Amino acid sequence: MRFYSIVGTRPNFVKEFLIHMESSRRGFQEIIVHTRQHYDRDMSDVFFEDFALPAPHYLLTVENNDNVSFTAGAMQQLGRLLSEDRPDFVLAYGDVNTTLSAAVAASKLRIPFAHVEAGIRTADRYNPEEINRRVADTLAEVNYCCTETHVRNLKAEGHDASRIVLSGDLMKDALLYTLSRLELPVVRGDYMVLTLHRQENIMVRDRLAAIVEGLLRSDQRIVFPAHPRTRKQLEQFDLMPRLARSKIEIIPPLGYVDFIRLAAGANKVLTDSGGVRREAYLLKKPCIVLIELSWFPEISQVGWKVLTGPDPERIAFLINTFEPTGPYRELFGDGRAHVKILDDLEQRFGSSSNAR
Ligand code: UDP
Secondary structure, eight states: OEEEEEEOSHHHHHHHHHHHHHHHHTTOEEEEEEOOSSOSGGGTHHHHHHTTOOOOSEEOOOOOSSHHHHHHHHHHHHHHHHHHHOOSEEEEETTSHHHHHHHHHHHHTTOOEEEESOOOOOSOTTSHHHHHHHHHHHHOSEEEESSHHHHHHHHHTTOOGGGEEEOOOHHHHHHHHHHHHHTOOOOOOSOEEEEOOOHHHHSSHHHHHHHHHHHHHHTOOEEEEOOHHHHHHHHHTTOHHHHHTSSEEEEOOOOHHHHHHHHHTOSEEEEOOHHHHHHHHHTTOOEEESSSOOSOHHHHHTTSEEEOOSOHHHHHHHHHHOOOOSOOOOOSOSSOHHHHHHHHHHHHHSTTOOOO
């Protein structure tokens, strides 16, 4: 079996890593294409090192200046590669612009597209990630879902059941693997971890300032590995000086292992990330989600996550008081999503393989 894995962002590398290990073990040929949607060392190279991933077979050369031109440029370059090489199928992960480009380029060339982390839905159809996942799910020959909720979402939209597979979550696989390999202790320490990078939160000054105000009012020690885009916005909106005089420690983005070590030792997790809220749950940390958009509602339903908009008082209150309201349940599969996905892909596309 010969397939393309198309990756380009930090969460993509986390999701791809065990697919890579397992497909190498099975002797499948995985061609890794890196779109360079994330391109600096902290957001890209360090993950290849942490996961001992081989250098990508292909690196795209699209400048990431804005959502539309990046998506279009990546689509064009992927189209050229795929039409020359014609793999058995194309695999892409999550809901980033890279995923959208891969879905369209492959499908236009009649190469089956497989979507990992399908069926997530939020109320806002104009959320950038929502656009990407709706297109990817619709074009996919097969959709791999992390949870029953996502399976239900796809069925409710009329997607054919034969193209929906409940696989569990590759992020859980990566986390369990890493915790056990490195024997990382999970304890509730005396600091909070913060990540913040959603476009909705950082592009408008008043909203970002209100979130910062809430964090400051909580008066907690907060360690904040800042996404480069967020740091830039904090600087541009002149919010850095207040942060510098506070208990909030801004550090560069961390590699995966360092980030998981930090999160594993935190008291609570504050985030607007789709991945970090799952990791918080898996690490049994109360999680305050700093955006009203609900992804992975299961975590709220079991009482381990609470959402808030940019209301400084509510943010501070939740940081100081929120504790889980229900018992912990296993969510997101059994840590073997990578095995289930590759079993299913082999069954679907293995016999038509053009491995060479
Ligand atoms: N992450 C990391 N270093 C950091 C912050 C996050 O390695 O400084 C990891 C985190 O463990 C998770 C992934 O990045 O696996 C989530 O990516 P991100 O929050 O950028 O994207 P999202 O999940 O919101 O799409």
